[in-house]
Amino acid sequence: MQRITSAEPLDKHLLLTFADGERVLVDFRPVIAEGNLFAQLENPTFFGAVQVAPNGRSLTWPGELEFCADALRGMGRASAEPSRARVPVVSSPRRSNR
Secondary structure, rough: OOOEEEEEEEEEEEEEEOOOEEEEEEOOOHHHOOHHEEEEEOOOOHHHHEOOOOOEEEEEEOOEEEEEHHHHHHHHOOOOOOOHHHOOOOOOOOOOOO
């Protein structure tokens, strides 16, 4: 089970620190784009009101908005150690030099 020890809002991103010391940057722009309940995260004041739950198992915002630590770790990418980065590898087509 993942446990978050801190969350730092950075312009529609959260820099999360987990109990094992790994720091993960989570981009919330795709979540915000889904709209509905997530649209309120567009507001910088609301986004900055993020709280780590007392047990570290989730992040919460005022109201009923909550994300579990396991999902957040999967959404993010390691920012402190590039060798552990969780960034999908995307290959691009080769260009010909003709």
